[in-house]
Amino acid sequence: MLTLLLIMAMFGQGQSLVLYGNEFITAFPDNVASFYPYVSRNSLNVTALYNDTEVIVYYQGSPLYDTIMFQGQTQNFSLPWDVEESKLNQSLKTVRVVSSRSIVVMSISVKGDSMQTNVLWPYRSLGWTYSIPILSYSGILSTFYQDPQYVSERYKFFRLLVINAVGSTNNITIIRKTQHSETVELQPWAFLQLQLNDSEIAVGGSYKVAVILAHPCMEMTKCHCNMVVNQLSPDGWWGNNFVVPYINNMTWMHVTESCYWPHSTQAAGTLDPIKSGGQHITTTYPSSLRIISPGIIIEVIPEHLFSACYLVHFGLTYGSVLVIAKTALKSDVYIDSKLLVSNNWVTIADTEYSVASVSLNDRHVIWHPTSKIAVYSFRQMASGTPYGSTAVPLSDNPDPAGCLFYPAAFTVVSQPMSWTESYEYCSTYSDELATPSTEISHMALANFLATAESNEYWIGLRRSLFTLDWYWQDGNHSVDFSYMQWSSGQPGDPTMGMCASIFSNMTWNSVSCCNTFMPICYNRPDYFPMK
Template identity: 40%
Template sequence: MLFHLIFMSLVCSGLSVESYGRDFITAFPENTVYYNPQESYNTLQITAFYNDTLVEITINYTKVFHDKLRSGQTKIVHFPKYNEQFQFTNFPLFARVNSTQKIVVLWLSQRGSSVQSNVVQPVTNLGKWYSIPFINYNQMMASLYNMSDQLAPDSWRYNSFRLIIINAENSDNLITVQSISPDGPKAFNITLRPHKLYQFQTNGSEIQLDSSGKVAVLLTHPCVETAGCDCNMVLSHVLPRNLWGDTFLVPSVKNLNTAWLQVTNTTEVRLKGVNIKTQQFNSSELIPFPELKSASQLISSTNKVSIRLISPGFVLELIPETMFAACYLVQMNSTEGEVVIIAETAHKNNVSIDGKLLQFTNWKPIPYSNYSSISVSLSGTHVIWHPTSKIGVYMFETMEGGIPYGSPAVILNDDPDRDGCVADSTNYMTNFLQNNIGPGYLWIGLRRSLFTSEWYWLKGNDSKYSVSFTKWANGHPDIPQKALCAAVSKDSNKEFSWKSVSCCSKLRPICYKQGKYFSDITFNTLYDNF
């Protein structure tokens, strides 16, 4: 196991998406209506990985927060009502978070019974190319409640979704916006100064964004109708096209009686799923999705797409299977939170919450997949992790009217680790292997049982792991009487192969720095206002 990790670190690389970083940018869109007499409750919840993490928040280039956080500490910073972005076109009300070490940021907005939360992606996860669908919410509500989808002329301000584009660069950013509507394509350019934002209404169009630098994109509506005269805000932090996928595990969400799928694509695609026959889709089509009532579902596409799960008062951008990770942070603001965990069926019993194995047994297999899902009630802050494989985790809470809100959980680490949810991964010193400094061998922590002759990995904390990967040289391993330990060749011409040796041999070891784990961190929360 240990050498397998070392070997993979030498030869492999791939897509890695984590929610932590040192640079974040977001905004607070209008919630309900800007003239609502109720006070808005806008916050950023910042959690630090390490001690002495200095965090700064700026609004419109003005520093409004400056503090030092401890390892595992969450700071909840409140923002006043006037920081909501209700103006259209250019406006400077961005919120930027910077830190000296790793942090994660959770976004929350509330006005009255309208509540939304979302994970703020670090700038490293942002992109230059986005595709945003036209969401015909009025048509959806009309079909649901058998009413007309024509709104009064004076309600134009709340007639469609809005798009907020935030320049994440320290330089001017040229953005081309192309809208595709029934009247034909239209395009216009926006030049945004460093970290400024631009808001406009989508006006029944599919939108393509191309920018010269990284931008954050928020799809939002301040007051979508839910039932009768009730409405609430919805928000989706849009994923850039480089993070799209072709396989999705749609979580089963409580209190979501009626649901649709919204598929965004740039090429012709065919979608497959339960009760979804193979067919072509365009990005403005809403697909009824009644099967979500019973269990989570598998959806696959012939090309890369993004998919949103939509219900009255609810919009959720799904994470593709390629963005599954090994461990997550879950932060609940109420006592009635729910997490949906999706894990490989063969390994579902190895999921842990904090330092304990998940004891629930009511896992539901996801049809036509090798995954199962489970819903767990939680409150407070927790880490959810798997020691050997990647999982998907969503976190949901419920508004006063019973409508859920939430988002994918905070991705802490992409790589599984048998010892816990990793805050700081084990660091292997492998430069001497890559530099090919000559012949010789090094200890790799592989030993053989004197009684059974079975090989096992031994770590510094006396943990013993079974062997699932080997790279023996020809003629090895030798008989137990001659060799109870193993070493790796420093010669790349020998492909870093192993040989069995006497444990009394004088060799240098491959060294590693022990990782730090969130299971050893006590989360605590402090509040602040500016």
């Protein structure tokens, strides 16, 4: 079993982390919070990344909501009062979200003046294997307070929620330091809630699972506490280099090394203070690093998983973001369509990075045109205690034009067809026939065809039936004749050809529109809308 889990844990290495998708599952642990007799209010915030996105929210397998959302819209879905689970055992109280197009989902739990949020991981980014951080609750309290608060037996330990992410029976293996492994058969879409006793070091499933670390009532001051949640990342998403931001004067970090990597042992669970301004941490083996503060537990983004742009959403209330960017390029960070202007950039020692805090409300996209960055999102409770998470990465590819959601792409259709058929096909299944009307677009197409077989293809250039002028089918006016790539002796007169083809040597040729060639379809780059 250990060998199998190790192999599955390595699947994520070298990939880009994606936190948007079409299928999500989560569960809500017991929220004691604040010791106040308030009823918890639990909900989901869903942000659509495309127009005409159907979103269905299920609770215990039955649909609660079914709605259509537009691009950039965020909608809150309130959940039943009994969605929280306090019992330590299996439960069917899971919440699933399924959508027709990509969305971002955040869970929200509110009780009294206590609030906690968690960005859900989509199914495609979940894993089979998770190493469990060994966190001593009483030890954490003793680092925050010289005089640790009284801890009841009921809340002396953290809890772990292992959620079956598939509609099939899932065999869950719990690995402990001092005992034999335990295997539990978990029902479809169900979850198992465990009390961690400092002996559990890993959990794995025969199918994908989501794993949440939680505490129902993490003390912040005497007789005041906050529920904390941290959705664990699978071992395959871990890293070796971390740029750690500083949040407040009671911030600590905890490093967990996977128990599966060769010659690696899990960190003993010690807490070390983060230096003012932040710091750089390297580990010998792939690790997970957490920021721990009263009321908050956040996994630090490994440096190799920095992204080009992030989505943050605060609704009508104000919050703040921590932006980490390369010091030499920090003046090029954008918030939506405007440059981030800040005088509080702080250089992080022993790194090429700086960090800045910016106050925001509503929805924003934070991006960099040429470099990768990291973004964390925070709000404050009425007590002043921060809570939050990493922001949602939208794209791994820096682009000068904005937050590039999907890059431009060419496709050669293998079926030869006429120019008119090619135009209709590409308009239906892509955006358009390829239109190399500028030097930049021509070079992009040349790079695409560099490895293609020598051939002749259709492009989106033809003559007007009324004026006989050449024009591009994407709606542009007549060809900019300061840039053209006609073959020798081309274009011929209209009787020789009303449509244009392109050879693999990237020269154009005027030919009859009834000829049959393979079309080159083009998908324009897709950018997330800015405010």
